[in-house]
Amino acid sequence: MIIYGTALLAVCHLLGIFLGDLLGTLIGAKTNVGGVGIAMILLICARLWMHKRGWMPQATEMGVGFWGAMYIPVVVAMAAQQNVVTALRGGPVAVLAALGSVVVCACVIALINRGEKPADDPLPPQAATIA
Amino acid sequence: MIELLEKTFQHNGLVLAFAVVGLVMYVSMQCSRYLTMGRVHGSAIAIVIGLGLAYWGGIQTGGTKGIADVPLFAGIGLMGGAMLRDFAIVATAFEVQVVEAKKAGMVGVLALLLGTLLPFVVGAGVAYAFGYRDAVSITTIGAGAVTYIVGPVTGAAIGASSDVMALSIAAGLIKAIMVMVGTPAAAKFLRLRTPRSAMVFGGLAGTVSGVSAGLAATDRRLVPYGALVATFHTGLGCLLGPSLLFFATRALVE
Numbered sequence: 189m190i191i192y193g194t195a196l197l198a199v200c201h202l203l204g205i206f207l208g209d210l211l212g213t214l215i216g217a218k219t220n221v222g223g224v225g226i227a228m229i230l231l232i233c234a235r236l237w238m239h240k241r242g243w244m245p246q247a248t249e250m251g252v253g254f255w256g257a258m259y260i261p262v263v264v265a266m267a268a269q270q271n272v273v274t275a276l277r278g279g280p281v282a283v284l285a286a287l288g289s290v291v292v293c294a295c296v297i298a299l300i301n302r303g304e305k306p307a308d309d310p311l312p313p314q315a316a317t318i319a
Numbered sequence: 320m321i322e323l324l325e326k327t328f329q330h331n332g333l334v335l336a337f338a339v340v341g342l343v344m345y346v347s348m349q350c351s352r353y354l355t356m357g358r359v360h361g362s363a364i365a366i367v368i369g370l371g372l373a374y375w376g377g378i379q380t381g382g383t384k385g386i387a388d389v390p391l392f393a394g395i396g397l398m399g400g401a402m403l404r405d406f407a408i409v410a411t412a413f414e415v416q417v418v419e420a421k422k423a424g425m426v427g428v429l430a431l432l433l434g435t436l437l438p439f440v441v442g443a444g445v446a447y448a449f450g451y452r453d454a455v456s457i458t459t460i461g462a463g464a465v466t467y468i469v470g471p472v473t474g475a476a477i478g479a480s481s482d483v484m485a486l487s488i489a490a491g492l493i494k495a496i497m498v499m500v501g502t503p504a505a506a507k508f509l510r511l512r513t514p515r516s517a518m519v520f521g522g523l524a525g526t527v528s529g530v531s532a533g534l535a536a537t538d539r540r541l542v543p544y545g546a547l548v549a550t551f552h553t554g555l556g557c558l559l560g561p562s563l564l565f566f567a568t569r570a571l572v573e
Contacts, residue, residue, distance in 0.1 A: 197406065201409045204409065225555070228411075253410070256413050258407045261398075263399070263467070264340050266369075268392075269386060281451075282493055285442040285461075285463065286490045289438030290498065293523045
């Protein structure tokens with residue numbers, strides 16, 4: 189059933205947020221520490237574990253997959269409720285932060301990829317279909 | 320008649336939000352396909368429209384919560400609120416293929432760590448240069464330079480103000496658009512030819528939509544490799560942003 193997947197996601201989410209809060213309290217920060225990240229790791233582990241036992245039929249996977257696919261629309265809704273009016277007054281900060289990180293990262297990518305042996309990892313000839 | 324329709328919308332805020340965001344996504348996908356020839360990913364255009372709506376809402380109401388301050392669109396506040404946002408982000412972890420991920424090996428891990436650390440340092444440095452002195456704002460803007468997901472997740476976790484959050488999303492968004500548009504042009508300089516190089520790219524360039532759209536426009540066969548590492552990127556950023564990076568920043572500035 190599709191709700192099993194959503195329930196699994198919900199349990200991982202709640203447990204992750206709880207552990208994040210707990211971790212935050214333990215180390216003396218009054219914030220949630222990595223709750224979302226912990227929840228993601230829990231979900232990856234739960235999926236591997238259940239897959240091995242064959243407890244993950246397609247309907248269950250769809251219960252999680254739907255919410256994963258909803259993440260861009262949810263982020264759009266999140267963007268629509270931000271305080272953009274105030275942010276625009278600090279305009280150059282966003283542009284410079286973005287431009288700076290893109291330039292720095294591009295240089296590091298070029299540097300790392302130049303260290304690769306020429307025929308290290310040839311691509312399969314057939315182009316895959318990409319959604 | 321109009322009042323009746325308005326009542327229907329106000330009593331079904333979240334449902335209206337699904338319809339509105341769906342419409343925004345449709346318009347964005349069409350714009351992406353026909354105006355930019357697929358060069359700019361539809362999701363990036365949708366987020367720009369979202370930010371535009373937030374601007375309109377802010378001007379209209381003088382509030383701090385964008386379009387969600389307009390009573391008719393209060394449901395957008397629920398759909399894009401912390402609860403559903405984190406729920407959807409956790410769900411994306413499901414798409415990670417662990418066996419494939421292991422093939423990325425050390426270079427993928429190195430790229431991921433650098434891809435989180437370098438943009439954060441640059442973003443935080445820019446924030447500091449522009450006069451931000453509190454650790455929460457500096458961390459949030461720095462995290463925004465990592466991706467437009469990591470920024471708001473970090474900001475929400477450490478209690479950043481809404482305008483800093485918007486700034487952080489804007490930084491991540493501008494970065495994603497730069498990656499999408501710039502990757503095909505910079506492919507030769509980046510040596511983007513092999514799965515390994517795509518993984519390095521995915522780890523360092525970060526944002527999933529930026530990486531997948533940028534690689535798709537360069538060489539479609541590279542997309543799964545880059546996207547695979549990039550999927551970890553947001554999770555790693557969400558894990559490190561409100562914790563390690565926040566503490567490091569706080570130790571430095573306070």
